[in-house]
Amino acid sequence: MAERDRSERWFERAVAVIPGGVNSPVRSFRSVGGHPYFVERGEGAYVWDADGNRLVDFVQSYGASLLGHADPAVVRAVVEAAGRGTTYGAPTPGEVLLAEAICDRVPGCEQVRLVSSGTEAAMSAIRVARGATGRSRIVKFAGCYHGHSDGLLAGGGSGVATLGLADSAGVPPGAVADTLVVPYNVVPAIGDDVACVIVEPVAANMGLVAPVEEFLPGLRRACDESGALLIFDEVITGFRLGPAGASGWSGVTPDLWCFGKVIGGGLPVGAFGGRRDVLAVLAPEGPVYQAGTLSGNPLATAAGLAVLEAMDPDRYRRLSDRVGSFAARLEESLNDGLGRSGRAGLVEARVPSVGPLVGVSFVPAGSDPIVNFDGATRAAATGRYARFFRGMLERGIAFAPGPYEAAFPSVAHSDADLAWTVEVAGEVAEGMAAEIAAEDEAGR
Numbered sequence: 001m002a003e004r005d006r007s008e009r010w011f012e013r014a015v016a017v018i019p020g021g022v023n024s025p026v027r028s029f030r031s032v033g034g035h036p037y038f039v040e041r042g043e044g045a046y047v048w049d050a051d052g053n054r055l056v057d058f059v060q061s062y063g064a065s066l067l068g069h070a071d072p073a074v075v076r077a078v079v080e081a082a083g084r085g086t087t088y089g090a091p092t093p094g095e096v097l098l099a100e101a102i103c104d105r106v107p108g109c110e111q112v113r114l115v116s117s118g119t120e121a122a123m124s125a126i127r128v129a130r131g132a133t134g135r136s137r138i139v140k141f142a143g144c145y146h147g148h149s150d151g152l153l154a155g156g157g158s159g160v161a162t163l164g165l166a167d168s169a170g171v172p173p174g175a176v177a178d179t180l181v182v183p184y185n186v187v188p189a190i191g192d193d194v195a196c197v198i199v200e201p202v203a204a205n206m207g208l209v210a211p212v213e214e215f216l217p218g219l220r221r222a223c224d225e226s227g228a229l230l231i232f233d234e235v236i237t238g239f240r241l242g243p244a245g246a247s248g249w250s251g252v253t254p255d256l257w258c259f260g261k262v263i264g265g266g267l268p269v270g271a272f273g274g275r276r277d278v279l280a281v282l283a284p285e286g287p288v289y290q291a292g293t294l295s296g297n298p299l300a301t302a303a304g305l306a307v308l309e310a311m312d313p314d315r316y317r318r319l320s321d322r323v324g325s326f327a328a329r330l331e332e333s334l335n336d337g338l339g340r341s342g343r344a345g346l347v348e349a350r351v352p353s354v355g356p357l358v359g360v361s362f363v364p365a366g367s368d369p370i371v372n373f374d375g376a377t378r379a380a381a382t383g384r385y386a387r388f389f390r391g392m393l394e395r396g397i398a399f400a401p402g403p404y405e406a407a408f409p410s411v412a413h414s415d416a417d418l419a420w421t422v423e424v425a426g427e428v429a430e431g432m433a434a435e436i437a438a439e440d441e442a443g444r
């Protein structure tokens with residue numbers, strides 16, 4: 001057993017002064033058992049916990065880190081920026097450079113406004129869509145997560161799903177009265193009272209669910225026919241699937257984009273952007289108000305720019321290729337391990353990948369592919385993920401502590417890190433298989 005005494009002590013202190021001991025529920029170990037490890041430092045693919053254990057980290061701040069932890073170029077950019085002051089309340093060259101870097105890379109995205117989180121980006125994009133169309137209703141897909149603003153906390157993925165909350169308490173019915181929640185991967189009918197359709201173009205908050213072939217083009221057409229705006233929430237996929245994110249990957253161009261995570265290089269940034277004529281509704285030009293004291297923060301824009309400049313199409317391609325092969329080997333290794341129980345065929349691992357995004361789930365053998373939140377929920381309900389998670393963590397490999405989160409191999413994960421992960425996963429799965437066999441025996 002790895003020592004975790006110091007993390008335990010930090011957790012005791014944390015729960016005394018921070019609700020649940022965590023500042024975001026996805027960091028809680030509630031759904032997997034035990035208490036979180038406390039991180040003292042990170043470097044590349046690794047983090048070290050408070051007891052000095054090194055973990056191969058597939059959490060990577062839920063996708064905020066693409067180059068790995070403490071990348072030297074990012075650290076240098078932040079240190080240099082900090083030396084010049086951390087916030088001014090006046091425009092800075094750094095925010096122009098980051099906005100240019102985003103617009104240069106994403107065809108159709110002519111302007112962006114910077115904010116401080118993905119939540120703010122999605123909330124503000126919706127406000128723009130409502131202001132631009134004069135309509136109130138919004139359509140979202142079950143299992144997609146768009147941050148924790150009131151109107152978007154219906155049918156949410158990620159931590160909302162992990163904690164079994166269909167929706168959140170504290171959100172008045174009025175706040176979600178105009179939010180229609182429909183199943184992912186089916187093009188819904190869009191009425192002429194709908195301001196916008198918001199979607200994760202590759203869903204990464206209900207495990208990893210790729211769009212079926214006709215889904216995104218179908219949404220584009222349905223929006224065009226009804227006059228609704230199409231919003232791609234690319235807070236995860238943006239600058240991760242490639243320089244042009246999921247819109248580049250799919251060839252479907254939305255009216256508005258939401259960005260976050262990668263574009264902050266590990267500091268708090270979000271952005272929403274789109275066509276110039278749509279964004280013209282924003283104050284100070286137009287009537288839609290949106291603001292932020294720390295928006296376009298100099299440290300955050302410097303970090304984000306350093307990440308975007310470190311990546312090029314070739315580097316994205318190499319990362320995607322390596323991760324695609326890793327996901328296939330991980331799935332095979334898990335299923336080999338699970339097959340060693342003598343009760344082969346009860347539980348099956350599924351490890352889909354899209355670009356450098358990976359999902360890990362366990363389903364009753366022979367289940368249909370997971371294409372929506374119902375499928376993701378059925379997989380989570382097997383309860384197998386927790387055993388996988390604990391087994392991997394015990395051996396020094398950190399996946400997210402919940403069955404609805406994606407895994408985020410970074411540029412810094414070496415072939416050896418990935419190969420070791422595949423090997424360890426096979427051993428963990430073998431242990432799971434013995435457990436499954438015993439349960440099956442007991443159930444007879």
Ligand SMILES: *Cc1c(COP(=O)(O)O)cnc(C)c1O
Binds near residue numbers: 120145205261
């Ligand atoms: C993480 C995430 C958000 C929210 O971003 P925060 O920075 O956590 O507020 C929004 N949309 C998607 C798709 C996300 O994955």
